[in-house]
Amino acid sequence: MLRVVELALSYGATPVLEDASLTVPDARVVSLVGPSGAGKSTLLRAIIGLQAPSRGRIETSYAKREIGILFQDDALLPWRRAAENVALGLKLAGRERRQALIEAEAWLERLGLSGLGRRYPRELSGGQRKRVALAQVLALRPRLLLMDEPFAALDAIVRARVSQDLLRLVEEEGISVLLVTHDLEEALALSDTVYLLSRGPRARVTGEYAVTMPRPRDVMAARTHPSFAPLLGQVWRDLSREVAGAAA
Amino acid sequence: MNGAGGAWLRQLAGLAVLLAVWELAARLGLLNPLYAPAPSAIGLALVQLFAGGTIWPHLAATFAAALGGLALGLAIGTALGVAAALVPIVAELLEPVMILLNAVPRVVLAPLFVIWLGIGLASKMAVAFILVAVLIFFTVYTGIRQVDRRLIERVVTLGGGRRALLQEVYLPSVLAWLLGNLKVAVGFAFTGAVVGEFVAASRGLGYLLSFAQSTFNAALMLALVVLIMGFVLLIFALTGALERRLLRWRG
Numbered sequence: 001m002l003r004v005v006e007l008a009l010s011y012g013a014t015p016v017l018e019d020a021s022l023t024v025p026d027a028r029v030v031s032l033v034g035p036s037g038a039g040k041s042t043l044l045r046a047i048i049g050l051q052a053p054s055r056g057r058i059e060t061s062y063a064k065r066e067i068g069i070l071f072q073d074d075a076l077l078p079w080r081r082a083a084e085n086v087a088l089g090l091k092l093a094g095r096e097r098r099q100a101l102i103e104a105e106a107w108l109e110r111l112g113l114s115g116l117g118r119r120y121p122r123e124l125s126g127g128q129r130k131r132v133a134l135a136q137v138l139a140l141r142p143r144l145l146l147m148d149e150p151f152a153a154l155d156a157i158v159r160a161r162v163s164q165d166l167l168r169l170v171e172e173e174g175i176s177v178l179l180v181t182h183d184l185e186e187a188l189a190l191s192d193t194v195y196l197l198s199r200g201p202r203a204r205v206t207g208e209y210a211v212t213m214p215r216p217r218d219v220m221a222a223r224t225h226p227s228f229a230p231l232l233g234q235v236w237r238d239l240s241r242e243v244a245g246a247a248a
Numbered sequence: 249m250n251g252a253g254g255a256w257l258r259q260l261a262g263l264a265v266l267l268a269v270w271e272l273a274a275r276l277g278l279l280n281p282l283y284a285p286a287p288s289a290i291g292l293a294l295v296q297l298f299a300g301g302t303i304w305p306h307l308a309a310t311f312a313a314a315l316g317g318l319a320l321g322l323a324i325g326t327a328l329g330v331a332a333a334l335v336p337i338v339a340e341l342l343e344p345v346m347i348l349l350n351a352v353p354r355v356v357l358a359p360l361f362v363i364w365l366g367i368g369l370a371s372k373m374a375v376a377f378i379l380v381a382v383l384i385f386f387t388v389y390t391g392i393r394q395v396d397r398r399l400i401e402r403v404v405t406l407g408g409g410r411r412a413l414l415q416e417v418y419l420p421s422v423l424a425w426l427l428g429n430l431k432v433a434v435g436f437a438f439t440g441a442v443v444g445e446f447v448a449a450s451r452g453l454g455y456l457l458s459f460a461q462s463t464f465n466a467a468l469m470l471a472l473v474v475l476i477m478g479f480v481l482l483i484f485a486l487t488g489a490l491e492r493r494l495l496r497w498r499g
Contacts, residue, residue: 050401050405050406065315065407069405071398071401071402073398075396075398075399075401075402076402077399077402077403077416077417077420078497078498079420079424079497079498080416080497088408088416089406089407089408092403092406092407092408092412095408103288120496120497120499121497122497122499123499136406140406140407165324234437
């Protein structure tokens with residue numbers, strides 16, 4: 001479980017987050033949505049310790065090595081083949097090189113990339129690179145996965161397929177997920193709970209919505225579930241109120 | 249006859265035509281052989297250089313100076329670049345010196361090196377060295393500072409420490425920058441060696457050039473130019489192959 005309690009963060013003298021509280025229970029998918037620049041990514045960076053909070057607490061039952069993070073860009077090492085990129089985390093965790101590569105290949109296969117392990121990142125498509133980055137994180141068997149707009153750069157179809165495969169693995173493995181996104185539909189389709197972050201600076205968590213659709217879930221079918229449209233409408237209205245006045 | 253192969257053939261044909269016209273003009277007495285000897289005369293001079301065996305000590309001297317300066321320049325340029333990138337005080341002290349050395353044509357130091365180091369190998373190596381070292385310093389220094397922050401964060405979040413960062417991120421990116429500049433460095437090394445020999449020497453291709461100049465031997469001079477071009481092209485091909493092999497990930 002991860003609990004963020006009344007967290008405040010600033011970049012130097014600039015306040016970013018003022019009051020963020022949220023909970024990610026075990027084996028649940030939680031999304032944080034909000035306007036661009038609200039400090040969503042900063043919150044994730046604080047959780048893994050890349051950024052120190054100015055106030056509030058981050059409580060977690062997970063060890064540091066049980067927390068995985070996936071950024072918006074894949075950040076694969078361009079000079080390492082796909083399998084070596086996946087094996088890197090395993091080697092750093094103490095696995096012997098050959099063993100790490102065997103496990104890496106298995107993870108690539110689980111993510112639908114069998115036979116592509118010897119390719120360099122530039123020889124892969126955007127969706128394939130995203131899958132490699134996912135394999136890299138999942139291979140470390142995280143119990144909590146933090147994701148920062150992970151699918152933003154992908155086109156709609158690839159995006160749906162990659163997120164479906166991710167959801168399947170997360171459901172199978174019982175991984176907790178905190179997903180940061182500005183795509184409301186994606187947040188609702190994937191999550192059990194959606195938190196709304198207000199417009200920054202001094203952003204606050206202003207809404208919490210329970211998503212009650214059953215699991216295992218199909219990300220496309222979820223969008224036609226009877227409860228989907230009303231909830232989307234509600235979050236949309238609340239989010240619009242937050243954004244109003246920002247750009248006008 | 250399109251595409252790269254076609255272009256190659258056309259370029260070769262162009263060269264052949266140029267040489268033929270040149271040869272013809274020389275034979276018809278349209279060119280003064282003192283200034284513009286016929287291609288055949290240049291070829292003959294080239295053959296004589298090798299047939300008589302006179303070229304070998306000169307080639308050896310130039311290659312020793314160029315490759316010695318190159319190796320030294322790579323080693324010391326890299327070491328200083330790494331030091332400057334990692335230790336702020338080193339950067340503070342070195343950067344102005346390097347910027348100054350980069351701004352002036354460094355071959356102006358060649359006469360000074362002759363005074364300091366004599367007319368032997370050392371002064372030529374020093375010219376090649378200073379040309380290469382400054383280039384490599386900036387390559388490595390900026391290379392390290394411009395390493396992709398996202399890659400560093402990625403390796404750190406995967407549990408990597410200092411050693412992993414060096415091995416997985418810094419070393420490969422610096423190597424890529426180095427290899428990308430290796431061709432320029434090789435060219436610089438030969439420039440340095442030949443210019444050094446030009447200033448004062450008793451051996452080397454630069455010395456032969458200055459000898460050809462003082463005896464008004466244009467055929468020998470052009471033969472030497474062709475020879476130097478040939479060797480530099482050969483080394484370019486070798487470094488190109490090395491680059492392709494080691495930077496395969498870049499495509």
